[in-house]
Amino acid sequence: MTLDVFPVGFGLMGFTWNPKLKFTQDEFNAVLKQVIEATDKPLFLNGGEFYGMPDRHENLKKIGKFFETYPEYADKVYVSIKSGVNDHWAPVTSAEELRPGVEAITKYLAPLYAARKSHPKSLDMYTLARLGDDTIENVLERLNVYVKSGEIKSICLSEVSAQTIQKALATGAPIGAVELEFSLFSREAVENGVFEICAKNNIPVICYSPLGKGLLAGLNPKDVPEGDMRRNFDRFQGEIYEHNKKLVEVTKDIAERKKVTPAQVALSFITSLSNKEWAGVKYPQLVPIPGSTKAARQIENFKTIQLFDADLKEIHDVLDSFKVKGSRYTAAMDAGLYK
Template sequence: MLQRQLGRNGPQVSAMGLGCMGMSEFYGATDESEALATLDLALERGVTLLDTADAYGPHHNEELLGRALRGRREQVFLASKFGLVRSEDPDTRGVNGRPDYVRQAVEGSLRRLGIEHLDLYYQHRVDPEVPIEDTVGAMAELVQAGKVRYLGLSEASSATLIRAQQVHPIAALQSEFSLWSRDPQEHGVLATCRELGVALVAYSPLGRGFLTGALKSPEDFAADDYRRLSPRFQGENFQRNLALVEQVRALAGAKGVTPGQLALAWVLAQGEDIIPIPGTRQRRYLQENLAALDVQLSAAEGAELARLFTPEQVAGTRYPAAWMQLVER
């Protein structure tokens, strides 16, 4: 397994991680036995960076990983998150970055995962009501207490990242990053990460499955699939984005790879400090994703892919309006 460094002074982790969210919810029916088999295979193949959060399930995803990793804790670099607060309404999200909540949240995650420390702990979304210095200060106390090894932020702006870094070193910034979600590049966050020596952990590098070319209609989604709520997957937006994916399919066919492998290869080619964590709950897709590590893009191929997916060409925002408000710019 290829390795990449998590931040300027961080550890080596697998060059591609595994996002575990979909093993518990958001994308239709789940199959726990297949999810556990997928986790087993990931470890066999040398994937060390596993990504979860207390909000996934909620709580169920951490419990799932806790069962999967029993007796194998030392094989993985385990990341979880706090601060995205769920309610009885599955479509409602809140945020909480208060120091007392940070201390409470980590205890819950450690208990559900059945471990003594997390390797990486992210603030899932920045709380606009709490100074980032207070939140990261509380997170730093967890490092001093031995409950967390490294700290991260998710969907934070450059300004927030700079302020956080002044309190405690930030190893990773997690953000959606793919051919059709290039906010970290477009808004200067990736440049800030590089100035500060922070790794970019790219979630949804396959555009929530769209960039694989497997989706043909909004009717492909189960009734409880999150993507039914996403503007990019609705109505005319779906058709416009599907036309872009068809061009990726053509380029991938000419290269002898799948559209998803081409999309992942593009993310990997954006820099050694970028670590994609495509999510999957099936072994066959895990194998396909890992094969992207062997795909080499020429400069011309990379430029052509970037040209296809300019912000003006991608139709729809990546989250519903209420959820977009939780994403810092």
């Protein structure tokens, strides 16, 4: 399938992820309204059923309330919600553990569904955050109950391996996309077979943390606010950050020449590879979902440019000569990736 959405989506995690940085509903509404208005196709929105501390449903509630106030925007968005982990972010797999997540989504997104005319009156895409120790076949059988009941239109799998995708496809479940971290910093999917199988089977890939969690847009780790978990991540630490800065310099150099911003270069790297064959790799449809809590920045993120082959070669020459240091999260959290 092809996702008929605006080429760049919008990640909503930042509004509710830091317990020390709170946004009011009015602040959230003001940003989302401006951002949706800046797109001329349905905007891919990415939220989380567990994106909230201490209230795990804070993100969902904010999204639902937005559509209560602005029902006229309900057909202008394509909504994907992540679920399937407990309060400690450990994957849940049993029917009993998966059910409360779907019920919360249905409950809090009711204003979105009620306002829709041309989109399904249900969740466009349920994203399984992480596959735990159960088999993908078992988990999909449990989620298919909600596809049949009409609560979920399609299923997305986050951070899964090529082998898992193959098995998922064999079940006949409506796999609408695969979600993974992809950016100049994190390109595992190019080599571990995930892009290959997605391209072959026409599965779009939702690229999260496309700005390297802010670093590729020029964020200095010193400026990460208190309470933000990025303070614990490897790539935000002194020597590792200094080493990886070379990639930040690449985005800065190209940005200066093209008269755009480093964030726009980092995102254009992804949109320019979408559905393209490059250096022997077939890329599937790629939809980056940068997250900003500021409308002006997100609108800037929508203005990607077409990078020419010479630009892509320049970037890949650097990538080929350089090994990114540090794990993506922490060593413990990285263990749950590409299952």
